[in-house]
Amino acid sequence: MDIQIEVKGQDEGAEVLKQFNSMVQELQKKEKMLPFISSAVFEVLRSGSGKIETKYSGNAVVLFSDIKSFTSISETRDPQEVVDMLNDYFSIWQDKIEKNGGIVDRFIGDAISVVYFEKSSPHFIHNAIQTSIEVMETLEKFNEKRKEKGEFIIENGVGLVFGEVYFSMVGDENKMEFLIQGIPVALSEYLEGQSRYSSHSHIILDSYIKEKVKYQYDFAEFEVENKDLDIFYEIIL
Known part of the structure; x- marks a missing residue:
């Protein structure tokens, strides 16, 4: 996890940032528990013979x-x-x-990346949505x-992309980590960034996902800044 903020100077503002950076250590305790080792992970990594492998590639929806x-x-x-x-x-x-059978890839400061494998459930697209x-x-x-309570509120966005991803477990007995690679990883992050232009739910997804669930949800076309990319859609809630 990396949400440390560079501290410059010795004024009051710098002291506040130092306090924030120290507080981040509390969140890092949570990071050591994630990605959590769930039954979904083992099912993805289980081969046809029943052996647990350390690598797998297959279709999935990546959520960012x-x-x-x-x-x-x-x-x-x-x-x-x-x-x-x-x-x-x-x-x-x-x-x-956990309720919908996803696998946490990683926390990145205030962000989260999750993967839903086709192998895990025939409803993996629906589960991600x-x-x-x-x-x-x-x-x-x-x-x-x-x-x-007089506290500040927050807003977020979501990018959902279908495609082939490469999933592996790396590390040792002290700490295991998941590594997920593939076009959907970067594209889901891009769509989340574009969701700031959203008019509806701030949940942006690709045309493949939309086509698979077009009778279950309402959608609106969503135009992204990169005109070289495909047509995308936003869920209407």
Whole structure:
């Protein structure tokens, strides 16, 4: 996890940033537990003979999400307040991911990357979308409670992309990590960034996903800045 902020000078603002950086260490304890070793991981890595492999490639939906304007939030809010918010926020994600059979790839500061393998469930596309929707709905209630307590609220976006990914486990008995590579990883992050232009749900996905679930959800076409890319869609909630 890397949300350390460079500290320059010795003024009061610099001291606040130092406090924030120290608070980040609390979140790093959470990172050591993730990606969590769930049954979904072992099912993905299990070969036809039943042996647990360390590598796998296959079709999946990659979900990427982060908090909008997080740098500004971290620079203007009390460090402990920010860390408490992040802990509560990531707890929402973990609950919905576990419920829908996703595998956490990594936390990246205020961002999260999740993968849903076709091998894990015939409903993997639906599961990825449902995770996104359920998080958004829970986040709305989360913000309402924060407003009532006079606390700042947050917004996020989600990018969902289908494609082939390469999944491997690396590390030793002290700490295992997942490594997920492939076009969907980078493209899902790009779509999340574009979601700031969203008019509806802030959940942006590719045309393949839309086609597979077109009778289950409502969609609007979504235009991205890179005109060389495919047509994308936004879920209407």
